Amino acid sequence: MILAYALYFALACFGLALVLNLIRLFTAPTLTDRILTVDTMAVNVIALIVLYGVWNGSQISFEAAMLLALTGFVATVAYCKYLLRGSIIE
Amino acid sequence: MIEIAQYVAAALLVLGGIFGLTGSYGLLRLKDPMQRLHAPTKASTVGVGAALIASAISHFLANGHLTWQELLVTIFLFVTAPLSALFLAKTHIFLTINRAELPDPDTGTPWATLDERPPVEQMVLARDHQDI
Numbered sequence: 573m574i575l576a577y578a579l580y581f582a583l584a585c586f587g588l589a590l591v592l593n594l595i596r597l598f599t600a601p602t603l604t605d606r607i608l609t610v611d612t613m614a615v616n617v618i619a620l621i622v623l624y625g626v627w628n629g630s631q632i633s634f635e636a637a638m639l640l641a642l643t644g645f646v647a648t649v650a651y652c653k654y655l656l657r658g659s660i661i662e
Numbered sequence: 663m664i665e666i667a668q669y670v671a672a673a674l675l676v677l678g679g680i681f682g683l684t685g686s687y688g689l690l691r692l693k694d695p696m697q698r699l700h701a702p703t704k705a706s707t708v709g710v711g712a713a714l715i716a717s718a719i720s721h722f723l724a725n726g727h728l729t730w731q732e733l734l735v736t737i738f739l740f741v742t743a744p745l746s747a748l749f750l751a752k753t754h755i756f757l758t759i760n761r762a763e764l765p766d767p768d769t770g771t772p773w774a775t776l777d778e779r780p781p782v783e784q785m786v787l788a789r790d791h792q793d794i
Contacts (some may be wrong), residue, residue: 575720578672582713585679589686589706596690604695604754611746612689612702615739619682619710622732623675626717629724634731641735645742652749656756656775 579627586619607651614644667719674716682709695754703747711736 593613600606618637625633650660688701718732756775767773 574672575668575675578675578716582675582679582682582716585683586709586713589683592683592686592690596686602695602754603757604750605689605698607753608699608702608750609689611750612686612706615702615706615710615743616682616686618735618739619678619713622710622713622717622735626720631721631729631731634729634735637735638731638738641738641742645738645746648746649749652746652753655753 579623583620583623583627586616586623590616590620603655607648610651611644611648614640614647618644664723667723671716671719671723674712674719678709678712678716680709681705681712685709695758696751699747699750699754703743703750707739707743710739714739 590613593609593616597606597609597613600609618640621633621637621640625631625637653660682705685702685704685706688705689698692698692701714732714736718729721732722728752775761776764773764776771777
């Protein structure tokens with residue numbers, strides 16, 4: 573019972589965090605902030621997927637979380653590499 | 663035992679939610695771009711890590727056996743968060759600071775980011791020469 577309430581609290585927290593990220597995405601002052609916001613959004617979505625897996629009692633959502641973790645990291649590094657060097661794979 | 667595990671999972675969920683929210687709020691609230699780099703890369707990572715461990719405990723309570731997938735995602739996030747933070751900090755430095763004012767890296771070579779890309783023809787020639 574206490575686990576269900578804690579789960580709802582965590583879901584609400586990460587949902588609100590995603591809304592704050594969305595506000596930051598549209599009001600970001602620099603380009604680096606925008607990339608950082610996209611990275612944070614990927615992390616928050618991973619948390620939401622994992623919490624959905626707890627709520628649902630299924631194991632399948634972890635593959636989705638793992639894939640999102642991989643692609644989120646690669647996306648951040650690719651954006652930064654492009655801004656630094658002008659090409660991603662040299 | 664099961665009671666304690668439930669309480670631990672609930673505490674981790676609440677802690678993870680608070681940390682995740684703090685990270686995103688810090689991203690919105692902090693003033694300097696370098697300060698803003700701290701909030702999501704540290705607080706949000708801890709929040710997601712806590713949520714993942716709580717998920718592992720709750721699956722253990724539901725199914726009676728431990729799975730390692732959550733731990734895999736946790737380790738991956740904890741390894742990659744500092745790397746993306748480093749890349750973002752480097753990008754911010756090179757986008758804002760005048761490149762002539764950068765300090766000498768003390769390696770005898772210029773900054774790796776500013777180094778000239780090797781021409782493709784020379785690389786191909788070197789490879790062909792190695793084959794011979």
